[in-house]
Amino acid sequence: xxxxxxxxxxxxxxxxxxxxxxxGVAAVLLAWxxxxxFMSPEDYQQGDTVRIMYIHVPAAWMGLLxxxxxxxxxxxxxxFRHALADAAAKAIAPVGAVFTGLALLTGALWGxxxxxxxxxxxxxxxxxxxxxxxxxxxxxxxxxxxxxPRAAKSTAILAMVGLVxxxxxxxxxxxxxxxxQGDSIFVKGGPxxxxxxxxxxxxxxxxxxxxxxWLFLVRLDSEILMRRYRALRIRLTFN
Amino acid sequence: MHLDxxxxxxxVFVWGAYGASVIAIGALxxxxxxxxxxxRKQLEGLQAAAEDKRR
Numbered sequence: 001x002x003x004x005x006x007x008x009x010x011x012x013x014x015x016x017x018x019x020x021x022x023x024g025v026a027a028v029l030l031a032w033x034x035x036x037x038f039m040s041p042e043d044y045q046q047g048d049t050v051r052i053m054y055i056h057v058p059a060a061w062m063g064l065l066x067x068x069x070x071x072x073x074x075x076x077x078x079x080f081r082h083a084l085a086d087a088a089a090k091a092i093a094p095v096g097a098v099f100t101g102l103a104l105l106t107g108a109l110w111g112x113x114x115x116x117x118x119x120x121x122x123x124x125x126x127x128x129x130x131x132x133x134x135x136x137x138x139x140x141x142x143x144x145x146x147x148x149p150r151a152a153k154s155t156a157i158l159a160m161v162g163l164v165x166x167x168x169x170x171x172x173x174x175x176x177x178x179x180x181q182g183d184s185i186f187v188k189g190g191p192x193x194x195x196x197x198x199x200x201x202x203x204x205x206x207x208x209x210x211x212x213x214w215l216f217l218v219r220l221d222s223e224i225l226m227r228r229y230r231a232l233r234i235r236l237t238f239n
Numbered sequence: 240m241h242l243d244x245x246x247x248x249x250x251v252f253v254w255g256a257y258g259a260s261v262i263a264i265g266a267l268x269x270x271x272x273x274x275x276x277x278x279r280k281q282l283e284g285l286q287a288a289a290e291d292k293r294r
Contacts (some may be wrong), residue, residue, distance in 0.1 A: 038242050048246040052256045059260070098267050107258040113252050211264070218271045225278040234284050236292065 008084060008224045015217045022214035029207035036200035043197075052110040054200050060103035063131060064166055066096030066212065070138070071163040075158035084220070086152035087227065089159060090142055091219035095212060097135035104128060107180075115179045124173030125181040131169055134162035138156035148227075 002190035033054065069195060070089040075086030076125055107125070108118035138155055145151035173182045184192045246253040 051253050055260045098263050105259050109252045111254040178256045218275050222275045222278050227284050229282045
């Protein structure tokens with residue numbers, strides 16, 4: 001299936017009709033999630049700042065997930081030379097960078113009133129910053145190498161190196177002491193968050209997933225169009 | 240249950256976080272759509288030029 005979809009033309013046959021549906025579903029889920037976020041009760045300790053969780057957690061989640069997807073795409077691009085693999089990783093990288101940047105920013109805005117500081121050089125925050133820097137380095141490296149195959153190879157290696165950081169981000173709150181709270185969703189015995197807060201969080205997480213899928217298809221289409229444009233321009237120059 | 244938009248003493252932090260998210264994600268969406276439209280137009284222009292050259 002992946003090999004079949006690696007052809008840009010075949011990929012677009014499926015992706016193009018999907019795009020308006022994904023945009024619609026993302027808009028509905030975002031609107032629903034935001035209404036639920038401001039209807040949910042305030043936390044007995046954190047007060048209204050708990051509402052930052054509904055945008056902080058999905059952003060942090062997507063930052064990790066997108067990087068993992070970039071790493072897998074880079075592996076396929078480097079080893080199997082799939083036509084779409086590098087284009088896919090390149091297309092989604094800015095989306096992951098924005099979500100990771102937002103996770104850092106919203107986390108700092110949440111930390112200020114709750115911890116008394118927007119930042120601490122602990123395992124979670126530092127590894128999240130390292131993740132953001134990997135995104136920035138990936139985007140900068142791709143932009144700095146004009147030769148497309150060479151850029152694909154170099155950035156694929158960088159993306160795969162950055163995969164090492166993902167378990168550190170995830171498990172950092174278990175490995176080291178931190179101001180950041182520990183896991184409260186994927187824990188033994190089920191989530192420790194009250195259902196009234198868990199539902200808005202799940203809806204927002206779903207909204208960010210669908211929004212990311214839509215952005216990915218739009219940006220991948222742009223990348224395919226750009227590569228076709230370059231190929232045609234070269235053909236016209238030499239014919 | 241009702242919509243609670245009064246964030247009290249935490250308003251600057253909560254609305255700051257939501258505002259930054261709306262601006263960043265909104266800009267990402269707009270830039271992605273604009274780039275898509277521009278690249279489609281560029282390719283169509285070049286395809287038309289290639290067609291003219293062939294004739």
